[in-house]
Amino acid sequence: MTTDSNRVIIFDTTLRDGEQSPGASMNLEEKLRIAETLEEMGVDVIEAGFPIASEGDFESVSEIAKRAKNSSICGLSRASQGDIQRCFDAVKHAPIHRIHTFISTSPLHMKYKLQMEPDAVVEKIKSSVTFARSLVEDVEWSAEDGTRTDPDFLCRCVETAIAAGARTINIPDTVGYTVPEEYYKMIDMLMNRVPNIDQAIISTHCHNDLGLAVANSLSAVQAGARQVECTINGLGERAGNAALEEIVMALRTRKDFMPYETGIKSELITRASRMVSAITGFSVQPNKAIVGKNAFAHESGIHQDGMLKHAGTYEIMTPESVGLDNANKIVLGKHSGRHAFKDKLSALGYELGDNALNDAFKRFKDLADQKKDVYDDDIIALVDDEVMRVNERVKLTHFQVTCGTHVKSQIAALSLEIDGDERKTIAEGDGPVDAAFKAIKEIVPLPNAHLELYQVHAVTQGTDAQAEVTVRLEEEGKTVNGRGADTDTMVASVNAYLNAVNKLLVKREKGKPEDVGSI
Ligand SMILES: CC(=O)SCCNC(=O)CCNC(=O)[C@H](O)C(C)(C)COP(=O)(O)OP(=O)(O)OC[C@H]1O[C@@H](n2cnc3c(N)ncnc32)[C@H](O)[C@@H]1OP(=O)(O)O
Ligand SMILES: CC(C)C(=O)C(=O)O
Ligand SMILES: [Mg+2]
Numbered sequence: 001m002t003t004d005s006n007r008v009i010i011f012d013t014t015l016r017d018g019e020q021s022p023g024a025s026m027n028l029e030e031k032l033r034i035a036e037t038l039e040e041m042g043v044d045v046i047e048a049g050f051p052i053a054s055e056g057d058f059e060s061v062s063e064i065a066k067r068a069k070n071s072s073i074c075g076l077s078r079a080s081q082g083d084i085q086r087c088f089d090a091v092k093h094a095p096i097h098r099i100h101t102f103i104s105t106s107p108l109h110m111k112y113k114l115q116m117e118p119d120a121v122v123e124k125i126k127s128s129v130t131f132a133r134s135l136v137e138d139v140e141w142s143a144e145d146g147t148r149t150d151p152d153f154l155c156r157c158v159e160t161a162i163a164a165g166a167r168t169i170n171i172p173d174t175v176g177y178t179v180p181e182e183y184y185k186m187i188d189m190l191m192n193r194v195p196n197i198d199q200a201i202i203s204t205h206c207h208n209d210l211g212l213a214v215a216n217s218l219s220a221v222q223a224g225a226r227q228v229e230c231t232i233n234g235l236g237e238r239a240g241n242a243a244l245e246e247i248v249m250a251l252r253t254r255k256d257f258m259p260y261e262t263g264i265k266s267e268l269i270t271r272a273s274r275m276v277s278a279i280t281g282f283s284v285q286p287n288k289a290i291v292g293k294n295a296f297a298h299e300s301g302i303h304q305d306g307m308l309k310h311a312g313t314y315e316i317m318t319p320e321s322v323g324l325d326n327a328n329k330i331v332l333g334k335h336s337g338r339h340a341f342k343d344k345l346s347a348l349g350y351e352l353g354d355n356a357l358n359d360a361f362k363r364f365k366d367l368a369d370q371k372k373d374v375y376d377d378d379i380i381a382l383v384d385d386e387v388m389r390v391n392e393r394v395k396l397t398h399f400q401v402t403c404g405t406h407v408k409s410q411i412a413a414l415s416l417e418i419d420g421d422e423r424k425t426i427a428e429g430d431g432p433v434d435a436a437f438k439a440i441k442e443i444v445p446l447p448n449a450h451l452e453l454y455q456v457h458a459v460t461q462g463t464d465a466q467a468e469v470t471v472r473l474e475e476e477g478k479t480v481n482g483r484g485a486d487t488d489t490m491v492a493s494v495n496a497y498l499n500a501v502n503k504l505l506v507k508r509e510k511g512k513p514e515d516v517g518s519i
Pocket of ligand 1: 144
């Protein structure tokens with residue numbers, strides 16, 4: 001830990017307050033993994049649990065303490081000797097350790113929860129901190145429900161705790177009630193009114209009931225607090241605690257406005273976030289700041305164009321700075337423009353001329369209108385389809401087919417353009433594919449061609465996925481493969497068959513000059 005006046009101590013309570021989220025219980029092995037990652041990240045203080053709560057909590061705090069090297073390991077305890085002793089017995093194994101003891105100071109909590117008079121609470125602060133100090137050097141004291149506490153009484157409690165030996169004074173916004181300006185004033189008031197305040201570091205512990213936990217914490221730092229209590233992914237009681245990743249990245253990104261340092265290796269944030277999410281089963285919302293899956297994703301054409309020209313146009317931090325190695329994501333969808341589409345094609349190894357690019361872009365927009373997510377594989381299928389269709393002599397102009405139960409045979413209506421001439425037919429078949437292929441053969445007679453393969457696979461997942469169809473035709477020892485891709489499997493099938501037909505025509509041109517172009 002440092003005495004640098006601009007250094008903010010990061011106190012992580014994922015394993016204590018985070019575990020107080022209903023359904024977020026973790027076993028020993030999981031807590032050890034998280035603690036190891038927090039230590040690797042450079043977290044200054046790890047609140048590893050509440051040792052009096054259960055045998056399991058005691059064991060996990062002890063085990064984390066035994067393995068700790070650089071981080072201080074802390075345990076929570078009520079203002080009672082039993083809790084404090086149990087806490088000490090667990091954290092004492094760590095080379096650097098802390099006892100954190102708390103008691104409520106708001107009128108509501110004192111009257112109804114503790115059923116204690118304010119003077120008795122002050123006495124408890126004195127006795128509990130004194131006892132904790134008899135066991136360890138580093139004692140933190142918290143005024144539970146601090147933000148709803150009478151300011152004069154809060155000053156009295158803080159002064160008592162410091163006089164008894166507390167070296168960190170935490171002012172929790174236990175119920176997420178305060179707002180940034182009010183919290184700033186409260187910290188400022190303590191800094192100015194408590195006579196021995198310079199013997200302690202002021203700490204924040206903000207809950208997110210109004211979505212203000214991070215804003216309140218930063219406001220307190222600006223007022224003089226130098227420890228922030230927070231959790232990975234903002235896990236914690238009810239709506240959670242201030243999110244560590246948001247605090248750290250806000251301080252790092254806005255150094256111009258908030259000239260404070262933390263010791264966190266921000267490149268490990270994504271790893272820690274994913275680990276906590278996987279262990280607790282609490283998924284991170286896609287639009288969550290810093291660690292949401294969309295935090296560095298750009299879908300709209302104007303943003304994508306800006307990003308391609310200069311990432312700073314729409315990103316205030318780099319994905320690498322939080323450990324995302326797949327860099328910023330340009331997500332192609334119906335809001336994308338040509339710049340992003342062309343860039344994606346280059347990344348996929350395609351360089352198309354202007355006309356081909358425009359055609360492919362149009363088909364991409366049509367696809368994006370039908371399909372929510374357009375993946376790289378969709379684009380590859382689409383462009384391959386486009387490239388294959390250049391210079392085709394037989395083109396599909398219209399196709400419709402019936403299908404369903406209680407019909408003996410399916411009817412396909414088909415129009416093709418052959419060398420510029422429109423030809424139409426209607427054919428019956430045993431199933432829609434059979435009807436469609438018979439219709440093609442009626443217009444384009446291929447007496448010696450045999451269908452060797454008809455294969456369908458979904459390019460991506462979901463019911464709106466593109467179907468990719470492969471058709472293999474064999475004619476007098478020559479084999480061609482045709483491919484077609486579309487969200488409609490039947491349209492993809494017809495396109496694949498026609499693609500194979502066009503290839504056969506090319507092969508005829510090359511092999512038998514006398515048959516050139518005969519259809
Ligand atoms: C804001 C916070 O996050 S506070 C921390 C919350 N975390 C936890 O509660 C951890 C898990 N808790 C537990 O396992 C249990 O509540 C225990 C083991 C701590 C206590 O269990 P029990 O002894 O059965 O008490 P129970 O939880 O029902 O009630 C809490 C008691 O502690 C008292 N208490 C609450 N806070 C404090 C405090 N800071 N100092 C002293 N006493 C306190 C309450 O007034 C109540 O006392 P009472 O029994 O005389 O009425
Ligand atoms: C025990 C304290 C620090 C707490 O978690 C709170 O008040 O929210
Ligand atoms: Mg809390």
